[in-house]
Amino acid sequence: MTDPFDPATDGAQMSFDGRMSYGDYLRLTTLLDAQHPLSDAHDEMLFIIQHQTSELWMRLAIHELTAARAALQGPDRRPAFKMLARVARIFEQLNSAWDVLRTMTPSDYTTFRMALGQSSGFQSHQYRQIEFLLGNRNPAMLRPHAHRPEITALLTAELARPSLYDVALGALNEAVPLPDSVLAREVARPYEAQEAVATAWTVVYRDPQTHWELYELAEKLVDLEDYFRRWRFNHVTTVERVIGFKRGTGGTGGVSYLKRMLEVELFPELWHLRTDL
Numbered sequence: 001m002t003d004p005f006d007p008a009t010d011g012a013q014m015s016f017d018g019r020m021s022y023g024d025y026l027r028l029t030t031l032l033d034a035q036h037p038l039s040d041a042h043d044e045m046l047f048i049i050q051h052q053t054s055e056l057w058m059r060l061a062i063h064e065l066t067a068a069r070a071a072l073q074g075p076d077r078r079p080a081f082k083m084l085a086r087v088a089r090i091f092e093q094l095n096s097a098w099d100v101l102r103t104m105t106p107s108d109y110t111t112f113r114m115a116l117g118q119s120s121g122f123q124s125h126q127y128r129q130i131e132f133l134l135g136n137r138n139p140a141m142l143r144p145h146a147h148r149p150e151i152t153a154l155l156t157a158e159l160a161r162p163s164l165y166d167v168a169l170g171a172l173n174e175a176v177p178l179p180d181s182v183l184a185r186e187v188a189r190p191y192e193a194q195e196a197v198a199t200a201w202t203v204v205y206r207d208p209q210t211h212w213e214l215y216e217l218a219e220k221l222v223d224l225e226d227y228f229r230r231w232r233f234n235h236v237t238t239v240e241r242v243i244g245f246k247r248g249t250g251g252t253g254g255v256s257y258l259k260r261m262l263e264v265e266l267f268p269e270l271w272h273l274r275t276d277l
């Protein structure tokens with residue numbers, strides 16, 4: 001019998017007394033101490049981890065979107081493209097994750113749904129921040145956070161900044177001038193599609209060679225919205241599969257509310273212009 005391989009002979013560090021290890025760097029004690037099912041249901045752990053991992057990916061999406069928005073406001077916009085491409089991949093990651101959650105049947109879910117009380121993804125402040133960042137701005141969505149002043153402050157601050165789409169329109173304006181109704185709009189308000197914006201994007205799409213950077217930016221935004229729409233669609237389909245047409249724990253009509261959200265257009269003119277090309 002040969003002795004099992006000892007990785008130390010290959011140089012593996014085996015002693016971490018006083019040295020930073022993997023778990024220290026990643027704060028695993030904190031991370032892995034945050035799963036506290038409220039019931040005995042086997043599937044509650046899946047439910048918790050599914051949401052926690054989603055929130056971690058959303059944290060990264062916010063990091064990337066914030067940096068992309070800043071880059072689009074500066075002299076060199078190119079780094080933003082890489083970040084926006086990454087956010088689309090993050091959404092793809094979130095889209096694939098539904099496959100794991102779909103293994104939970106309605107019977108499994110009803111064993112612990114009561115334990116969730118009135119909590120719901122509707123109250124995810126990171127999800128709301130992503131929507132605000134992208135440009136889907138509805139101040140009513142601040143209300144579930146009134147009891148958390150620091151979160152309300154964070155979301156309110158987000159509403160005061162131009163959205164990703166607002167800064168994209170700022171960039172567009174440099175090549176194809178836009179009216180003041182677009183450039184000086186009240187950024188906290190929901191964005192409304194404007195003919196002048198569609199016309200300006202059409203100029204870009206009719207001559208990509210001349211406006212290559214804006215063309216690339218527009219396509220990155222469309223790609224991002226495409227993945228985001230798929231997330232919404234996967235969500236509503238999973239919800240119908242698991243709770244049918246029951247009202248949501250967050251108090252909305254459930255599937256009816258989520259279907260309504262499928263109609264949201266983040267970057268409306270970028271979709272509308274295609275008909276006229």
Ligand code: HEM
Binds near residue numbers: 242
């Ligand atoms: C079995 C799984 C799930 C069910 C049954 C479900 C159900 C619902 C329902 C009914 C709503 C509408 C609000 C309400 O009245 O509660 C909602 C909203 C929401 N859920 Fe889920 N959900 C599930 C999984 C997830 C997952 C994995 C996430 C990922 C973070 C998530 C995030 C959200 C978000 C962000 C909203 C707000 C959407 C918006 O306002 O547009 N949900 N969910």
Ligand SMILES: N[C@@H](CC(=O)c1ccccc1NC=O)C(=O)O
Binds near residue numbers: 116243249
């Ligand atoms: N709204 C869901 C509950 C739910 O899915 C949920 C509950 C607590 C934390 C996150 C959740 N996920 C998405 O809404 C329901 O009505 O069953």
